[in-house]
Amino acid sequence: MGIGGLDKEFTAIFRRAFASRVFPPEVVEQLGCQHVKGILLYGPPGTGKTLMARQIGQMLNAREPKIVNGPQVLDKYVGESEANVRRLFADAEEEEKRAGPNSGLHIIIFDEIDAICKARGTAGGNTGVHDTVVNQLLSKMDGVERLNNILVIGMTNRRDMIDEALLRPGRLELQMEISLPNEDGRVQILQIHTAKMRSYKKLADDVNLKELAALTKNFSGAELEGLVRAAQSCAMNRLIKATNKVEVDPQALEKLCITRADFLHALETDIKPAFGSSDESLEHFLSRGILNWGTPVQECLEAGRIFIQQSKDTESSGLVSVLLEGKIAIMKMKVDKVPTDELSLSNFAAANKDDFVEDTKYVLYSNPSECRGKLAALIKSPVTNTMGETNGTLIIALPATWSISGAQVSVGSSQAVEYILE
Numbered sequence: 001m002g003i004g005g006l007d008k009e010f011t012a013i014f015r016r017a018f019a020s021r022v023f024p025p026e027v028v029e030q031l032g033c034q035h036v037k038g039i040l041l042y043g044p045p046g047t048g049k050t051l052m053a054r055q056i057g058q059m060l061n062a063r064e065p066k067i068v069n070g071p072q073v074l075d076k077y078v079g080e081s082e083a084n085v086r087r088l089f090a091d092a093e094e095e096e097k098r099a100g101p102n103s104g105l106h107i108i109i110f111d112e113i114d115a116i117c118k119a120r121g122t123a124g125g126n127t128g129v130h131d132t133v134v135n136q137l138l139s140k141m142d143g144v145e146r147l148n149n150i151l152v153i154g155m156t157n158r159r160d161m162i163d164e165a166l167l168r169p170g171r172l173e174l175q176m177e178i179s180l181p182n183e184d185g186r187v188q189i190l191q192i193h194t195a196k197m198r199s200y201k202k203l204a205d206d207v208n209l210k211e212l213a214a215l216t217k218n219f220s221g222a223e224l225e226g227l228v229r230a231a232q233s234c235a236m237n238r239l240i241k242a243t244n245k246v247e248v249d250p251q252a253l254e255k256l257c258i259t260r261a262d263f264l265h266a267l268e269t270d271i272k273p274a275f276g277s278s279d280e281s282l283e284h285f286l287s288r289g290i291l292n293w294g295t296p297v298q299e300c301l302e303a304g305r306i307f308i309q310q311s312k313d314t315e316s317s318g319l320v321s322v323l324l325e326g327k328i329a330i331m332k333m334k335v336d337k338v339p340t341d342e343l344s345l346s347n348f349a350a351a352n353k354d355d356f357v358e359d360t361k362y363v364l365y366s367n368p369s370e371c372r373g374k375l376a377a378l379i380k381s382p383v384t385n386t387m388g389e390t391n392g393t394l395i396i397a398l399p400a401t402w403s404i405s406g407a408q409v410s411v412g413s414s415q416a417v418e419y420i421l422e
C-alpha cells in the first residue's frame with residue numbers, strides 16, 4: 001500500500017468507517033445503520049496522515065478526493081469562507097439529489113483542519129468567521145442539509161485545538177492518532193522507500209534496514225524518506241567530478257550503489273528528527289543544574305509532579321502527553337506519545353540551545369489512561385549571569401521516565417527525575 005507501520009490504525013479505520021460503505025445500500029437501510037461521515041487523523045507532521053487519507057479514498061472506490069488546506073478555505077470577505085465550504089460539498093449534493101442512496105462516495109480531506117475548526121469563540125479578532133465556517137461544515141455532515149454520500153477526513157497536528165462539537169458522533173466521530181513509527185514500522189517505511197533501488201540492485205548488500213531502523217528513533221515517515229534521499233545524494237555525489245566543469249562519471253549507471261556508509265553519513269549530517277533529543281544534549285542542558293528562575297519553572301515542576309503522579313497511578317496506563325505552548329519566539333515543544341518499547345530520554349524533544357522560554361503553559365491533551373509511556377517536559381530559560389548577560393544556557397529537564405510494567409528506565413532519565421524531584 002506504500003504506507004508503513006500503520007496496520008493497526010488501518011484495521012481500526014476499516015472496521016469503523018468502511019464496513020458499512022461496502023455493503024449494498026438496502027442492507028445498510030435494513031439495519032438502520034448510519035455511515036461514519038467524518039474521521040480525524042491527528043499526530044506529528046510527516047507521519048503519513050495524508051497518505052492514509054488518500055488510501056482510504058482509494059479503498060472505498062470513491063470519487064477523486066478533494067484535498068483542501070484549512071487556511072485556504074478562509075477568506076477575508078464576509079460570507080466567502082462559508083461559501084467556500086459549500087462549494088466543496090456542491091458535487092456531492094448534486095449527486096445525492098440525482099442518484100439518492102446509489103450515489104458514489106465523495107471524500108473531502110481537510111489538511112490543517114484546526115485552522116478552520118478552532119474551538120468556537122476562541123479564534124482571534126472576534127469576527128465570528130471561524131464559528132460560521134464550523135457551523136457550515138457541521139450542517140453538511142450532521143445538520144438540516146446533511147449529506148449521506150460524504151466522508152470528511154480532517155487532519156491536524158493539534159487535536160486539542162479542534163472544536164469539541166466537531167468530535168461528536170455523526171461528525172468527525174472516528175479519531176485516530178497517527179504517531180511516530182516504532183522500530184518495526186520504521187523497517188517497513190525504509191523498505192517502501194528503498195524498494196525501487198533494491199529492485200534495480202542499487203542498494204549495497206551492507207545496508208541493513210533493521211540497523212537503520214534502530215538508529216532512527218523518533219524519525220517520522222517523512223524524515224525516513226528524507227534520509228533515503230540524502231543517502232542517494234551522497235552516492236551520486238561520489239560519481240561527480242567537479243573540476244573546471246561538473247562531470248559525471250561515464251560509468252555512473254553501473255557504478256551507482258547506495259551503501260551503508262552513505263546512510264550513516266546522511267544520518268550524521270543531513271537528517272535529524274524534529275522530535276526527540278539525544279541523551280548527550282540533555283546532559284548538556286543539565287550540566288549546570290536546574291535553575292529555578294521564577295514562577296514558570298516552579299509551575300512546571302509542580303505540574304510535572306502531578307503528571308508524574310497521574311502516570312504512575314495504577315489506574316492509569318501510564319502516558320501523559322504534554323504540549324508546551326506559548327507566544328512566538330518562545331520555545332514550544334511537543335512531547336509526544338512514544339512507543340513503549342523505546343523508553344529512553346531520546347524520546348523527548350530537546351530544548352534548542354538558542355531557544356528561550358518566557359511564558360509557557362502546559363496543556364494536558366491526552367487522556368493519561370490511553371496508553372503506556374511517560375511524561376516529559378523540557379524547559380529552557382534565559383539565564384542571566386553576574387554581568388547581566390543573558391547567555392541562554394539551560395534549564396530544566398523534567399523527564400519522568402519510570403518503570404511501568406517492566407518497562408526499562410534509562411539511567412540518565414532516572415537521575416534527571418531524581419534531580420528534579422529532589
Ligand SMILES: Nc1ncnc2c1ncn2[C@@H]1O[C@H](COP(=O)(O)OP(=O)(O)OP(=O)(O)O)[C@@H](O)[C@H]1O
Nearest residue numbers: 002003004045046047048049050051189221222225
Ligand atoms: N507511514 C509511512 N509510510 C511510508 N511513507 C511515509 C509514511 N509516513 C510518511 N511517509 C512519507 O512522508 C511523506 C509525507 O507524509 P504525509 O504528507 O502523509 O504526512 P502528514 O502526516 O500528512 O504530514 P503533515 O501533518 O505535515 O501534513 C509521504 O509522502 C511519504 O513519502
